[in-house]
Amino acid sequence: MLQVDHVSFSYEDGASVLENINLKVAKGEHVSIIGESGCGKSTLLKIIYGLLHIEVGEVYWNENQVLGPLHNLVPGEPYMKYLSQDFDLMPFTTVEENISQFLSVFEPEELQDRTFELLEMIEMTKFAKTKVKLLSRGQQQRVALARVLAQEPKVLLLDEPFSNIDNFRKNSLRRNLFGYLRRQKITVLTATHDHMDMLPFADRVVVLKDRFIVAKDSPKNLYEHPKDLYVASLFGEANKIPINIVKSYADTKRRIIVYAHEFKVSGKSGLECVVKGAYYMGGHYMIVGIYEGEDIYFHHDRPLEVGKVIFLNLSLETINQRMSDS
Numbered sequence: 001m002l003q004v005d006h007v008s009f010s011y012e013d014g015a016s017v018l019e020n021i022n023l024k025v026a027k028g029e030h031v032s033i034i035g036e037s038g039c040g041k042s043t044l045l046k047i048i049y050g051l052l053h054i055e056v057g058e059v060y061w062n063e064n065q066v067l068g069p070l071h072n073l074v075p076g077e078p079y080m081k082y083l084s085q086d087f088d089l090m091p092f093t094t095v096e097e098n099i100s101q102f103l104s105v106f107e108p109e110e111l112q113d114r115t116f117e118l119l120e121m122i123e124m125t126k127f128a129k130t131k132v133k134l135l136s137r138g139q140q141q142r143v144a145l146a147r148v149l150a151q152e153p154k155v156l157l158l159d160e161p162f163s164n165i166d167n168f169r170k171n172s173l174r175r176n177l178f179g180y181l182r183r184q185k186i187t188v189l190t191a192t193h194d195h196m197d198m199l200p201f202a203d204r205v206v207v208l209k210d211r212f213i214v215a216k217d218s219p220k221n222l223y224e225h226p227k228d229l230y231v232a233s234l235f236g237e238a239n240k241i242p243i244n245i246v247k248s249y250a251d252t253k254r255r256i257i258v259y260a261h262e263f264k265v266s267g268k269s270g271l272e273c274v275v276k277g278a279y280y281m282g283g284h285y286m287i288v289g290i291y292e293g294e295d296i297y298f299h300h301d302r303p304l305e306v307g308k309v310i311f312l313n314l315s316l317e318t319i320n321q322r323m324s325d326s
C-alpha cells in the first residue's frame, strides 16, 4: 500500500502548495488526482516519488518510508517510476533501444517479445527502428511511457500522460495503457485535468483545490453527486441553480448542481432565460443563456437565436438525485 500521511509542502519562495494531504492507495489500485491547473497535482507526485523534501508529513510504500532528496543521492525509489512532462529519453538511439535498455530479461527472444509487446501497446511498432530525436513530441511521450513500463515498476506515477497525444490516438492508448497496468497489478497515480483520463479507468479520484483534498470518491459517485460547482466543472460545463426556479411547486430555494446536458428546453415553464450565444459541438449545440445576470449553460440539438427567451426544465430523477446530495 502507498500511504501519504499528513503531508504539507511549500516551495522555497514560501507559498504553501499542499496542506495536510492524506491518501492511501492499495496495491494494484488506480487513483486519479484531478484539479485545476496549478492546484499542486505535479507537486504531489514529485513528493511521493521523493523528488521534493518535505518538512511535514511522511510517505510510505508498505513499510518503506520514501526518503526525499536529502537522503537519496539519486532521487526516486527503485520500485517506483515517475513519468514527468519532460520525457527522459535517449534522443540519438532508436525507439526499440530506448525501450529495451531497461528490460530485465536474459533471453534475446524474450527481450524481443517484451519490446514488441510494449511497442504494440503504445502503437509504435512501425517506428521501432526510428531514432527518438526524429519523432514528434506526442510520439516521444508514447516512447517515454513504454520506457518506464519496461522497468517494471510496482508504483507508477503519471503526470498528464496524454498531454501531447492527439485525440485520434488518445482513446485507444488510454485503453491499452490502463488495461496493461491493471493486468500487471501496478499501482497507479495519474495527475490529470482531463476527465476522460479518469472516468472510465480510475478506481478512485482525489480532487485537489487551493492546497487541500476537497473530495475523494469513485469516478461515478463524484460525477453523479458533485459536492460543488468546482468538482462538477471538472467534468464539463455545469450550473448551480435554485430548485424552486425550475419546479415552481418546490418550496425550497436550495441550489443544486446541473450539468449542461441535463437541461431540456421546454414549452412555457421552468427556468426562463435569454439566449446569449450558441456553439456547435458536433453532436449538439452548447447554448449560453442569461438568467438573472448569470450565464447558464445547456445543450440543445439546434442553435437558438440570440435574444430568444426560452425555458429550461429538468427531469425529476435529476432533481431528486441532486436534492439528496445537499
Ligand SMILES: Nc1ncnc2c1ncn2[C@@H]1O[C@H](COP(=O)(O)OP(=O)(O)OP(=O)(O)O)[C@@H](O)[C@H]1O
Pocket: 011, 012, 013, 017, 035, 036, 037, 038, 039, 040, 041, 042, 043, 044, 191, 193
Ligand atoms: N519549482 C517551483 N518553485 C516554486 N513554485 C512552484 C514550483 N513548481 C510549481 N510551483 C507552484 O506550485 C503550484 C502547484 O504547481 P503544480 O505544478 O504542482 O500544479 P499542477 O496542478 O500540476 O498544475 P498543471 O495542471 O498546470 O500542471 C503552482 O502555483 C506553481 O506555480
